[in-house]
Amino acid sequence: MNYKRLRQGMVKDQLIARGISDERVLAVFYKVEREKFVPSDLRKDAYGDFPLSIGEGQTISQPYMVALMTQSLELKGCERVLEIGTGSGYQTAILTELSEQVYSVERIKSLAQKAESLLKKLGYSKVKTFVSDGTMGWEEFSPYDRILVTAGAKQVPQPLVNQLKDEGIMVIPVGNVYSQELRVIRKKKGRVRSTTVERCIFVPLIGKYGWSENVGAE
Ligand code: SAH
Numbered sequence: 001m002n003y004k005r006l007r008q009g010m011v012k013d014q015l016i017a018r019g020i021s022d023e024r025v026l027a028v029f030y031k032v033e034r035e036k037f038v039p040s041d042l043r044k045d046a047y048g049d050f051p052l053s054i055g056e057g058q059t060i061s062q063p064y065m066v067a068l069m070t071q072s073l074e075l076k077g078c079e080r081v082l083e084i085g086t087g088s089g090y091q092t093a094i095l096t097e098l099s100e101q102v103y104s105v106e107r108i109k110s111l112a113q114k115a116e117s118l119l120k121k122l123g124y125s126k127v128k129t130f131v132s133d134g135t136m137g138w139e140e141f142s143p144y145d146r147i148l149v150t151a152g153a154k155q156v157p158q159p160l161v162n163q164l165k166d167e168g169i170m171v172i173p174v175g176n177v178y179s180q181e182l183r184v185i186r187k188k189k190g191r192v193r194s195t196t197v198e199r200c201i202f203v204p205l206i207g208k209y210g211w212s213e214n215v216g217a218e
Pocket of ligand 1: 060066084085088089090091106107108111132133150204
């Protein structure tokens with residue numbers, strides 16, 4: 001399998017063709033080896049235009065969605081970023097390439113452990129990971145310049161708004177369990193303004209300020 005060629009095709013056909021234009025973002029998608037972040041039996045599909053299962057009922061998001069969320073964060077390289085939903089660690093690696101420091105929270109311990117050891121192995125050793133309910137944010141290192149939520153929220157969790165710096169940007173999918181809108185939230189002088197970028201479908205954000213554990217099971 002020529003992953004480099006598949007990766008170049010993904011950037012051209014899925015990202016550039018759909019309007020991803022931030023050169024720094026595109027450069028990182030050319031670089032990060034997505035096939036390392038998917039289960040070995042799904043590796044051949046690592047550059048497909050869809051999410052893939054990573055176990056525990058969770059998914060690694062579609063490449064375009066990862067790129068859109070990343071571009072929406074407007075990273076220049078000096079930011080401290082909080083990510084909620086480490087999952088496979090792919091988005092974490094992308095954010096690490098584009099910012100100063102990434103703090104990533106995952107509620108499922110087995111996924112967090114797997115992602116953490118993979119990120120270390122690939123040289124992303126400065127990432128800080130935490131097994132916890134990310135709807136509460138990560139108070140210890142707050143406030144953050146950027147916050148990215150990679151699971152579908154029913155509302156914007158207030159602790160995340162509180163932990164976002166003034167002039168900061170938060171990107172978060174908000175909606176019901178089956179479909180959401182990707183929102184970009186900017187904080188200015190304590191007030192928040194929100195715009196919608198795209199419709200999307202994410203696994204649910206589960207926690208105190210999110211969905212309950214048995215959501216979708218009824
Ligand atoms: N960025 C990841 C997306 C994984 S899917 C990737 O591309 O691989 C979303 C992840 O959010 C899942 O791993 C899920 O377990 C996690 N999640 C859901 N609710 C959470 C919460 N309250 N706190 C932290 N992680 C959460």
